[in-house]
Amino acid sequence: MKRTSAIWGTPVAIIVLLLVWQGYVTLSGVSPLILPGPGAVLRALLRIVQRPATWQAAWVTLGETVGGFAIATVTGIATGVILGRVAWLERALQPVLVGVQVVPKIALVPLFIVWFGFGMGSKIVIAAVLAFLPVLSNTILGVKSVEQGHRDVMTTLRAPLLNRLWLLDLPSALPALLTGLEVAIVLANIGAVVGEFLAGNDGLGHMAVAALNGFEVDVLFAVILLLAAIGGLLYLGIVLLRRLLIPWHATGRASVL
Amino acid sequence: MQVALRGVAKTYATSSGPTLALEHVDLEIAAGEFVVLLGPSGCGKTTLLRIIAGLEQASAGVIEAEGEGRLGVVFQEANLFPWLRVGANIALPLRLAGIAPAARRARAAELAAQVGLAGFERRWPNELSGGMRQRAAIARALATDPDIVLMDEPFGALDAMTRDAMNLETQRLWLERRRTILLVTHSIAEAVFLADRVVLMSPRPGRIDRILDIPFDRPRGIDVQSTPEFQAIVLELRHRLQEFA
Numbered sequence: 382m383k384r385t386s387a388i389w390g391t392p393v394a395i396i397v398l399l400l401v402w403q404g405y406v407t408l409s410g411v412s413p414l415i416l417p418g419p420g421a422v423l424r425a426l427l428r429i430v431q432r433p434a435t436w437q438a439a440w441v442t443l444g445e446t447v448g449g450f451a452i453a454t455v456t457g458i459a460t461g462v463i464l465g466r467v468a469w470l471e472r473a474l475q476p477v478l479v480g481v482q483v484v485p486k487i488a489l490v491p492l493f494i495v496w497f498g499f500g501m502g503s504k505i506v507i508a509a510v511l512a513f514l515p516v517l518s519n520t521i522l523g524v525k526s527v528e529q530g531h532r533d534v535m536t537t538l539r540a541p542l543l544n545r546l547w548l549l550d551l552p553s554a555l556p557a558l559l560t561g562l563e564v565a566i567v568l569a570n571i572g573a574v575v576g577e578f579l580a581g582n583d584g585l586g587h588m589a590v591a592a593l594n595g596f597e598v599d600v601l602f603a604v605i606l607l608l609a610a611i612g613g614l615l616y617l618g619i620v621l622l623r624r625l626l627i628p629w630h631a632t633g634r635a636s637v638l
Numbered sequence: 639m640q641v642a643l644r645g646v647a648k649t650y651a652t653s654s655g656p657t658l659a660l661e662h663v664d665l666e667i668a669a670g671e672f673v674v675l676l677g678p679s680g681c682g683k684t685t686l687l688r689i690i691a692g693l694e695q696a697s698a699g700v701i702e703a704e705g706e707g708r709l710g711v712v713f714q715e716a717n718l719f720p721w722l723r724v725g726a727n728i729a730l731p732l733r734l735a736g737i738a739p740a741a742r743r744a745r746a747a748e749l750a751a752q753v754g755l756a757g758f759e760r761r762w763p764n765e766l767s768g769g770m771r772q773r774a775a776i777a778r779a780l781a782t783d784p785d786i787v788l789m790d791e792p793f794g795a796l797d798a799m800t801r802d803a804m805n806l807e808t809q810r811l812w813l814e815r816r817r818t819i820l821l822v823t824h825s826i827a828e829a830v831f832l833a834d835r836v837v838l839m840s841p842r843p844g845r846i847d848r849i850l851d852i853p854f855d856r857p858r859g860i861d862v863q864s865t866p867e868f869q870a871i872v873l874e875l876r877h878r879l880q881e882f883a
Contacts, residue, residue, distance in 0.1 A: 530717040537711040552721040629721045
């Protein structure tokens with residue numbers, strides 16, 4: 382019984398959603414410039430998907446997201462490992478970290494565009510800046526989460542430092558780190574798209590704004606669906622990475638998605 | 639491996655001032671001997687074991703061990719690495735010693751069989767019960783072929799029946815190779831059952847109160863626990879422990 386509802390749950394939910402959507406559009410007579418019906422959106426989607434420009438835009442947004450994410454990951458992990466292990470440094474930088482955390486980084490987007498221009502570069506920077514903090518926080522958390530009992534084991538075995546880092550510190554930190562990466566990839570995507578909203582010649586964010594300006598609301602919806610698909614695939618990538626790297630952890634089990 | 643402790647003391651700095659955890663410990667452990675440290679909370683038995691294990695530094699005194707002793711340590715929590723399978727956990731000391739994977743696997747299989755975990759090498763630690771995890775921890779401690787095995791309340795987290803079974807297991811393993819074992823416990827029956835000598839420790843500050851020789855022949859079965867001689871020793875210890883309270 383439970384298995385059945387697990388398999389059928391999602392498709393049924395989607396169908397119900399589509400029916401409600403179409404039902405509302407039909408019954409309320411709302412203008413298609415405000416809320417197009419699912420049919421119109423699907424048609425728009427099929428239209429734009431056949432254009433090479435759409436795919437090019439998708440690649441641009443994807444590239445910015447992944448580029449920013451990669452930078453944030455490398456710098457975040459490196460900084461996180463240092464701050465996680467050097468307690469006095471972390472304490473000293475605590476006010477700075479908190480200060481940076483509370484600033485809504487989205488508000489910095491115009492600034493980055495002024496600094497880094499209208500091209501892909503500024504979007505990569507924005508994506509990296511947004512994605513950096515979750516990676517940093519979670520790396521620090523992960524590094525600190527090594528259990529004392531496990532440390533004792535390594536001490537009594539007289540393990541050299543490199544062995545300790547590889548066999549103890551890194552695996553201990555991975556669950557928290559991967560959680561940070563999950564959050565980071567979503568934020569990197571947001572950063573790239575918002576950057577494109579504000580100032581871009583390219584990418585799906587720009588395409589969305591163009592559709593908005595042209596009152597092509599059905600195309601706008603279709604672009605949103607494409608963005609959701611990209612975001613979903615990236616997130617799925619991290620989930621699969623989790624299963625690959627930490628199959629032993631509760632969060633890395635195949636039943637968790 | 640022979641161990642001699644002379645004048646070992648330990649003071650901790652706490653927020654309310656220095657605390658003397660161990661006052662002055664003189665103890666000699668002969669090679670192949672099974673010594674049990676018995677005492678209530680706060681008597682310093684775990685501190686003493688951790689000092690011998692190198693996990694803490696003594697504030698005073700000398701620890702002499704003959705030769706470059708290899709240690710095997712078993713903690714109250716099994717402390718297996720959740721990201722390694724049971725076999726890899728057991729083989730961890732061998733991996734650190736640079737032994738090749740195939741040789742490691744073979745040795746781990748041997749050790750697993752020795753502690754009654756044959757066939758469990760591919761399992762993850764969280765798939766094992768508490769008792770089985772502790773067996774794996776013991777196997778890991780034995781992997782280095784240690785000169786001395788230090789056990790810090792290794793069965794404290796187990797239920798009573800598993801604990802009794804593990805006591806018999808420990809005796810069996812000890813009889814196979816006659817390694818030096820130093821075990822910490824607060825269970826009087828466990829102490830008297832396992833030990834050649836019971837070192838009774840008193841708290842505040844921690845020190846050795848008395849040392850009792852346990853004269854029963856090996857191997858000791860569960861029957862010996864009901865004999866009047868056994869009960870007499872247990873009673874003597876129990877009375878003395880009550881006086882510490």
